[in-house]
Amino acid sequence: xxxxxxxxxxxxxxxxxxxxxxxxxxxxxxxxxxxxxxxxxxxxxxxxxxxxxxxxxxxxxxxxxxxxxxxxxxxxxxxxxxxxxxxxxxxxxxxxxxxxxxxxxxxxxxxxxxxxxxxxxxxxxxxxxxxxxxxxxxxxxxxxxxxxxxxxxxxxxxxxxxxxxxxxxxxxxxxxxxxxxxxxxxxxxxxxxxxxxxxxxxxxxxxxxxxxxxxxxxxxxxxxxxxxxxxxxxxxxxxxxxxxxxxxxxxxxxxxxxxxxxxxx
Amino acid sequence: xxxxxxxxxxxxxxxxxxxxxxxxxxxxxxxxxxxxxxxxxxxxxxxxxxxxxxxxxxxxxxxxxxxxxxxxxxxxxxxxxxxxxxxxxxxxxxxxxxxxxxxxxxxxxxxxxxxxxxxxxxxxxxxxxxxxxxxxxxxxxxxxxxxxxxxxxxxxxxxxxxxxxxxxxxxxxxxxxxxxxxxxxxxxxxxxxxxxxxxxxxxxxxxxxxxxxxxxxxxxxxxxxxxxxxxxxxxxxxxxxxxxxxxxxxxxxxxxxxxxxxxxxxxxxxxxxxxxxxxxxxxxxxxxxxxxxxxxxxxxxxxxxxxxxxxxxxxxxxxxx
Numbered sequence: 001x002x003x004x005x006x007x008x009x010x011x012x013x014x015x016x017x018x019x020x021x022x023x024x025x026x027x028x029x030x031x032x033x034x035x036x037x038x039x040x041x042x043x044x045x046x047x048x049x050x051x052x053x054x055x056x057x058x059x060x061x062x063x064x065x066x067x068x069x070x071x072x073x074x075x076x077x078x079x080x081x082x083x084x085x086x087x088x089x090x091x092x093x094x095x096x097x098x099x100x101x102x103x104x105x106x107x108x109x110x111x112x113x114x115x116x117x118x119x120x121x122x123x124x125x126x127x128x129x130x131x132x133x134x135x136x137x138x139x140x141x142x143x144x145x146x147x148x149x150x151x152x153x154x155x156x157x158x159x160x161x162x163x164x165x166x167x168x169x170x171x172x173x174x175x176x177x178x179x180x181x182x183x184x185x186x187x188x189x190x191x192x193x194x195x196x197x198x199x200x201x202x203x204x205x206x207x208x209x210x211x212x213x214x215x216x217x218x219x220x221x222x223x224x225x226x227x228x229x230x231x232x233x234x235x236x237x238x239x240x241x242x243x244x245x246x247x248x249x250x251x252x253x254x255x256x257x258x259x260x261x262x263x264x265x
Numbered sequence: 266x267x268x269x270x271x272x273x274x275x276x277x278x279x280x281x282x283x284x285x286x287x288x289x290x291x292x293x294x295x296x297x298x299x300x301x302x303x304x305x306x307x308x309x310x311x312x313x314x315x316x317x318x319x320x321x322x323x324x325x326x327x328x329x330x331x332x333x334x335x336x337x338x339x340x341x342x343x344x345x346x347x348x349x350x351x352x353x354x355x356x357x358x359x360x361x362x363x364x365x366x367x368x369x370x371x372x373x374x375x376x377x378x379x380x381x382x383x384x385x386x387x388x389x390x391x392x393x394x395x396x397x398x399x400x401x402x403x404x405x406x407x408x409x410x411x412x413x414x415x416x417x418x419x420x421x422x423x424x425x426x427x428x429x430x431x432x433x434x435x436x437x438x439x440x441x442x443x444x445x446x447x448x449x450x451x452x453x454x455x456x457x458x459x460x461x462x463x464x465x466x467x468x469x470x471x472x473x474x475x476x477x478x479x480x481x482x483x484x485x486x487x488x489x490x491x492x493x494x495x496x497x498x499x500x501x502x503x504x505x506x507x508x509x510x511x512x513x514x515x516x517x518x519x520x521x522x523x524x525x526x527x528x529x530x531x532x533x534x535x536x537x538x539x540x541x542x543x544x545x546x547x548x549x550x551x552x553x554x555x556x557x558x559x560x561x562x563x564x565x566x567x568x569x570x571x572x573x574x575x576x577x578x579x580x581x582x583x584x585x586x
Contacts, residue, residue, distance in 0.1 A: 041454065042452055155316075185315065185480075186315065186519060187315075188524075192535065193535040214523070214524030217525075237529070255456070256526055257456075257457060258527075264486045265486065265488060
C-alpha cells in the first residue's frame, strides 16, 4: 500500500441509458489522509460520482474509464467483492442517515447487523464496540442511544450514529454525501468537527460532497468543482477560494452570501 | 431602526402570542411562547432560528393557517387572530405568503398563466380575461419571458417556479409579504437572484417583508431587523447591521456555527457539544437555552428571562448580558 493513492480516477464517465453523461471524463487521485471537498450545484454530478466510487450505481448506469480504490478497479469487481469493500475499506455517510436505518429496529440491533456483514460478532461484542464508537462521536449516553428507535433521536444524533457506524470498522476512506445539509447550523458545526476528528485520530481519508462552500472550504485540503458532470477545477482549497481558475468557480463563490457581505436590503 | 419609526404605527404587531399544541398522549408542547414583535410599514423583519424554534408556527399564525392559543395579531390596525370565513378571505388582500417549496402551491395541471391570474379572479379584482392579460405583466415583473404563460409547473426550474409564486403573491398588491424559507431550497446562484428580485419588488411595490429563515447570512443580507427564536421564544432582537454584535449566548452560538468561505480550519474553533437524549427545551422551567449555555447561572433555572432593552433597537432575554 505504500505510496499508493487511495483513490485513482482516470477519464471516468457515468452515463444513463446512453444519454448525456452524469459524470463526464473526470480524472483525479486522492492520497492517504487527504480531505477532498467536491462542490457544485444540484445536477452537477457530484453525488453520482460518489455513488460510482462506492459501487452503488443503479444497473442502468454505464461507466467508462477507470476508478480504482486501493488499486482495485471498482467497475470490474463483482457485486460481492464491492460489498466486502464497503464497511471495511470504505464507508459512507449520507445526508439523512435516518432514511437508511430500519425505522422499527433499535439502533443497537442495527449496529450488530451492520457488523455481522463483515465478521463474527456476538451481540455483546457488537454492543461493546458500538458503545465505544458512539462515545467517540460525543453521544455520551450511548447505552440509551443503542436502546432507542431511530425516530427517538434528533437529526443531529442520527447523523452521529451514522458516523459511528461508518467508522465502526475503521475504514481508511470515508465518503460523505451532503452529510450536514439536512442539519441545523449548530449541529452542522458539530458534525464537521466530528469528521475533522476522524482524520486526526484515525488518519481517515475523507471525500465530502457538499453544496456548502463554507463547509468545503473549512474541511478540505483540496476542492473539486463540478458542473454538468465535469470537474471544472480541482486545486488546493486556498487556491480555489482565493484564486479560482475557472469562471464557473468564481460565479459560484460570488453567489455565496456571507455574514460580512454588503447587505442587499 | 426603531427610534426612526417610533412615531408610526406598526403594520403588523404580535402581542403576547402563544401556541400550544397537544400531542396524542396528552402532553402540551409550547411551540411559541409569549412572542412580541412589531413590524413597521416598509420594513423587512426576519425571524431566524433552527428547526423546532417556532418560527414557522409564527408564520402560520400570522397568515392564520392556524390560530394562536393566546394573544393578539394586529395587521393594518385590526386584530386578525380570531377571524373566520369571509374575514379570513379578506385578510389575504393584506398579507400574502411564499413558502419553501413552490411545487406545493401549484396545481400540477394548471398552466403558469392561469395560476398567476387566480388570485386576481378569486378576490374579484379582475375577470378571467383581464387576469390573463395581467399575468403577462406579472411575468415581466419577476423577469420571466411571457412564453412561460402556457407552460405547466413541471416544465419550469425551481427558481423560475418560485418567481412565479412570488408574482402571484404580489399580484393582488398585498401590504405584507411573508416569506417562509422562500429561497432555502434553491441553488446558491439562483437564491441570490431571487433575493435580489424580492428586494427590488419590496421597493417598487412598497411591500413590508416578514422573512422566516435559518441562514444567518441570508437573513442579515435582506432584513433590516432580526428576531432570533429559540424553543418558542424570541431571545434577541436587533438591527441587521449589528448582528455580529449579538449578545445573547444562543445568537452567538449560531454565529459561531456559520462557515464562511474564508474560514479555513486553522482559524476557526468549534466547541464540542454533547448530545444527550431528547431534552425537551420547551418544557424546561427557566431559560430553555440553559442546558447548552456556557454562561448559565443559578437564576436561569427558575425564571424564564424576559426580553429587555440593551440599547435602543437591541433587546435580549438573558440576565448574563
